[in-house]
Amino acid sequence: MSGVPGEVLLRVEGLRVGFGGRGARRGPAVVDGVSFTLEAGRALAIVGESGSGKSVTARSLVGLAGAGAWTSATALKVGGASVLGAVGADGIARGLSGAAWRRLRGREVGLVVQDALVSLDPLRPIGREIGDALRLHTRLSAAERRARVLSLLESVGMPDPASRVHQRSGELSGGLRQRALIASALAASPRLVIADEPTTALDSTVQAQILALLEGVRDAGTGLLFISHDLAVVSRIADDVLVMRAGRVVESGPAAQVLGDPQHEYTKALLRAVPTGVPRGVALSAAAASPARPVPAAASTAARPVPPVSAAPVLEISGVSKRFGDRLAVDDVTLTLPAGTTLGLVGESGSGKTTLARIALGLADPDAGTVRLDGLPWAPGPERDRRSRRPLVGAVYQDALSSFDPRMTVRQILADALRGASAARPVDELLAELLDNVGLSPSLAGARPLELSGGQRQRVSIARALAPSPRVIVLDEPVSALDVSIQAQILDLLDRLQREHGVAYLFISHDLGVVQHMSDTLAVMKDGRVLEQGRASAVFDSPAHPYTQALLAAAPRIRLG
Template identity: 45%
Template sequence: MGRVSANGGARPGTEDTPAETAPGPAPVPAPTDAEAEEPAIRDPRPSAPPPVVRNPGTPPAPAPPTATPLLTVDNLHVAFPTRGGPVAAVRGISLRLAPGECLAVVGESGSGKSVTARSLLGLAGPGAVVRADRMRFDGRDLTALRDRDWRAIRGRGIGMVLQDALVSLDPLRRVGAEVAEALRNHRIVERRDIPDRVRQLLDDARVPEPDVRARQYPHELSGGLRQRALIASAMAAGPPLLVADEPTTALDVTVQARILDLLAERKREGTAVLLISHDLAVVARLADRVAVMYGGVFVEEGRTEQVLADPAHPYTRELLAAVPRARTKGKRLSRTAGAAGAGPAAATAGSRDAGGGGCAYRPRCPVADARCAEVEPPSVPAASGAEVRCLRPEVLWPQRLSAESEPRAETSGQAEPGPPATRDRPAAGTAAGNPDGTGAAKAADTRETGESTPETAVARASGPKEVRAGAEPGGTTETAEATAARVVLEVSALRKTFPGPDGSRRTAVAGVSFRLHAGESLGVLGESGSGKTTVAQLVMGLVAPDDGDVTLMGQPWSARHERERRADRHRIQLVQQDPLSAFDPRWTVARIVGEALGAPGRVAVRRHRGRIAELLGRVGLDGSMLDRRPAQLSGGQRQRVAIARALAPEPDIIVCDEPVSALDVSIQAQILDVFADLRDALGVALLFISHDLGVIHHISDNVLVMRDGAVVERGSAHALFTSPREPYTQALLTALPMPG
């Protein structure tokens, strides 16, 4: 079978994912003369997208009065067959999209956003049943398209940026060939002009050194560079509609800003954009209208300023409250318990059964009553002007959820499954027991000495205490303070180079040094390609440094052979950026997590099934996930499985390489709370790598800022975010978008 390309073709020799395959062809009416004039590219696959069946009897939504819609969708339903009966992923949504307009669809993982987007290209998935009253694009009826007609539209009429760049890009083809595919298939330029056009497209997508990158393979690029190459590929044929499914997920803030500027420029030139995103800051910057999706339906729709500035539906308010901000540091972000069956994933999954009546959001709604379990809520106007689905509008508006997050409550003893409630953590840069802020001054001084301090970790382990001025790491007395302050990881003058495609050596890491203390969270911040992930690989011992060394728990680490390191592997665990490429696609979730418990075999997995379910509960997944395979999970669910796997051997250090980059804001909030709880309860140290400034500020005690392989600034999170000294750090903060 072949991997489906959003540019109109299929790639032989690669394995399909569920959302990218399609069942066999179905007879449809012959194309009209206008349709026959569209260029058709022969597809080696004998299959066709799932048939779209008209669903009569439901009146279409009114068209916007300002412009003729480029895309019209009325009453779209998408269901998937399962052993327990059909599951409705999309349940009757309608939308309009005019040229030069951006509609953003936001919501949690599993809410139906990506299925909606893929249905517009005939790529809903294997066995999918797609029906709608009307689906029209640029005057063409999408319900009547044959396979060859879909191929003519994909890439040329509708371009798509998929969420997972490493899976979407062919690992056997160079990046330049990927971008050139749409140019060749749709005959956009002469063959001799394709290399120049590819170089221009990569440059437009802000890919540095486009000539060099075009000759590289996807695995040789960072996550951000792969995502930019995918965007260049989607824009190659100049489609009038761009469907962008999480287009900036893997991008740092400066590159994100450039990509959003590029999308905004295309929008001004008349390109319509359907933006699928969990990043409300991105939505605020680009979208004209917002549709908030939960359980396969739009629960709130309106102008961007209406929805984000004055949210009406409790779910919309929950999403906004989960965004990490300066005022949320040291406080809980999530409102939903992480125990199995009680998290957002369980609530969403439980609301998607075909034929299930009532409001999908009722298990989490603060104003739900008995009627909400029986009647599907209608759409009613809110005070802001947005449309909201609710049965109780008379009580909905007074029930404004606080935008401020609730502080952590006191707890004692070991952590139970799910995020345990703990005390407020002291703000980074402020020593516990020093309310006058002297700790902040001391933290700011660390930028001068280049050394992070353990005061915050000490405070977490022992409670408020007076911190001795000028104390060096490990210089306190042999008590709980010494345990918390001990150095668990030390990196000294690491250097690493890699061969480039032209034969030269390219420097990835240049003289990086730092210390990580027990219970500390050290954030590593920087643009894509700055060396962050290479530092993680060096720390994990996955690649050998050219120079410098790493010590773990006071013992040599990088200098040892892997056979010697194996006995201590459980002490340091990795949560990778791209879980789909890290997992064995043949294994179930139970086996993936069980391997980290030393139980990879099926019999051993059954014996540890209770412990594996408990680990899944910590990250908000229920036991129904145990027998699923990676391809059957959403992007956010896969990332949570990766975190559960890292927690399994009870490590001293977790290296987190973009651990929440693929998660929607509510699940991101839950996972950040899980990490914070693990630090508080178990003293686990975190090396937290991210391009998300809000996440780094929220989770980190101290921060390193990297550029071109080197650390250009370091200090406490509070001092660095409030008074950055390095112009590069200032530029990062300036580029940070904010929701609302």
């Protein structure tokens, strides 16, 4: 049920959304005066940092702004019908009834969010979940619904749909879950699709497939409201771009104009923070990761010298293999990480990257092969043999929040990491130094993880990894969940800490632009094997293996027109 070309599917005028309070004492607006329209067959992208109001704006259109939210607007129409409901004397819309919202969602508007794992019912097979959307919003028979589910899964590129319909979300990879969620959102052929970070944390080839699918939906006449912090993805799919900051629109217009000739300083800063094509060692952020450590003017124009990969190896992985049941997750992998350098590790979901990282960390023993740390045996072996040397290896993960005890303060988290470190200096002195190293104010020492922003939590995670003065830090998707400007600060921070402390990084990421910017050497994995490795610059410039060529070709880049 696609829209008619030129038909206005969304009209938003003076939208304000806030949380808490009533009447004149209501809470402050987190979305303040936002206006835009979206026509059938066009894609409008909303971009901006975390907290800018992107998701709240999108979710308010389908009545999902959140508990305690209030909404007011001059106009808020979906498919020509107002979704404001009755407006009280205080100017706040009371919204539609629950039944009215349920009729709208799925039938008129499809919603795709980033984390399909928590959006799909883990207790039901995906076939039943998609079928429910058809049962609620169409008059298809049970047999017709089953056929439609299979057709939908096939259209979103789900391999072997007949078998997958019986699987639950926890049995699927991230890319397959996202495909199932998109199939569910498209089931009733809505005229409008809202996609909130639908490709974040997906590998480049899967991301390209999802984008191609959404482009096809748009080209068929569906209106697409697309939210993302990835400006390269936005440049591929969006006809128009709306830039938000602190709840307000600071710039809007055709994608080629906003991304190619930005007028607002905030938009320019977002574009400068994109790492793709920026040489190794060139600062991405205006403050080089720390407000207290401004970047000299020369730092933004000259890259640091490339570290010699002939330096003594600090981590040696030799002929390592690991099997889970019938699946060979890591297959005869050999890698060397010289001191003070960064080895980038890339590959599709399921290629074995994280399993290899766990072996490198000594959290899993290989079935075959060995790992040496600073020339001495590290794995396999009993943990008691590693315990005294464990401070030499640190780790930073994508989701810092889940790696913290939420009851502990920043001071307690770091003090725990410092346990066993140099006793010659007071703990408070070491804590202050760690916080300063990662650009955090000492006032945050008493805060708990839930009281910190995503960028602050990742800085604490890095400080924790640095606390015992490690020789190696394994970074597993450390910035994929961060907005582009915060990502730039964290990458600059990691680069500076490497220069100052000589630590080596095993850097795992699906974002090839980030990996290219950060890596001295590169290894490409698929199906548990390393297919290609070498100098990062050489692999990116002249990939030899067909898989590497396909992986690099799928990576999004900012393109205009």
